[in-house]
Amino acid sequence: MEIERKYLIRHLPAHLRLDSFSCRIIEQGYLNTTPVIRIRKDNDKYELTYKSSGLMTREEYNLPLTEKAYLHLLPKIDGRLIRKKRYMIPLSDILTIELDLFEGDLAPLILAEVEFPDETSANTFCAPDWFGKDVTFSGEYHNSNLSKM
Template sequence: MEIERKYLIDIDTLPEDYQNYPCRHIEQAYLNTDPVIRIRKDNNKHELTYKSKGLMAREEYNLPLDEASYQHLLTKIDGRLIRKKRYMIPLNDSLTIELDVFEDDLAPLLLAEVEFPDEASALSFTPPEWFGTDVTFSSEYHNSTLSLK
């Protein structure tokens, strides 16, 4: 189960040192958006993911792919290939901010996600001051939706 909150980030409120944190280079695309079936290259790791319907909480299953399988499936995607840099910013002892800096035609979109161990923690979360609008309960900012715009 994936339980996460998602926020828009304004470039003007972004911490100046965000680029000092670990960064993952991600590209992902969708074979289907209902249900969500995604392929992703995360640095040198490749995977196929299924996500159930939902907004804050969704079932998620990941299966490893090799490079050849990933490249083959890449020819079958619907919509655009999404490229982004994901900065991993520690929030406290147990939570990490995943700051996505989108590239190509989705730039300058910035989104922050925080994953939680349970729904109660997610619902009681108070975001840092630099977080913008909470878009957790809108599918408009799901990457699967962004891939089709």
């Protein structure tokens, strides 16, 4: 089960030094968007993901892929291949901001996601003041939809 909130970031605060956080280089494409079936390269890790419908709460299943399987599936994606840098920014003992800086024709889009252990903590979350519009309940900013824009 994935429980997450998603926010637009208009610009990063001056005090935020991204080079001090862990960064993952991600590319992902969608074999299907209803339901979501995604392939992803995350640094040197490859996976196939199924996500159910939903906005804040969705079922998510990840299966490992080999690089060879990923490269075989890559030409089969619909829409654009999404490329982004994901910075992992600790927010508390249990919460982490996943800050995505999109590349290519989706730049300069920046989104922040925060995953939660339960819906109560997601519903009572107070975002940092540098977060912009909450787009959790709009499917417009799901990566599967961004792949079709």
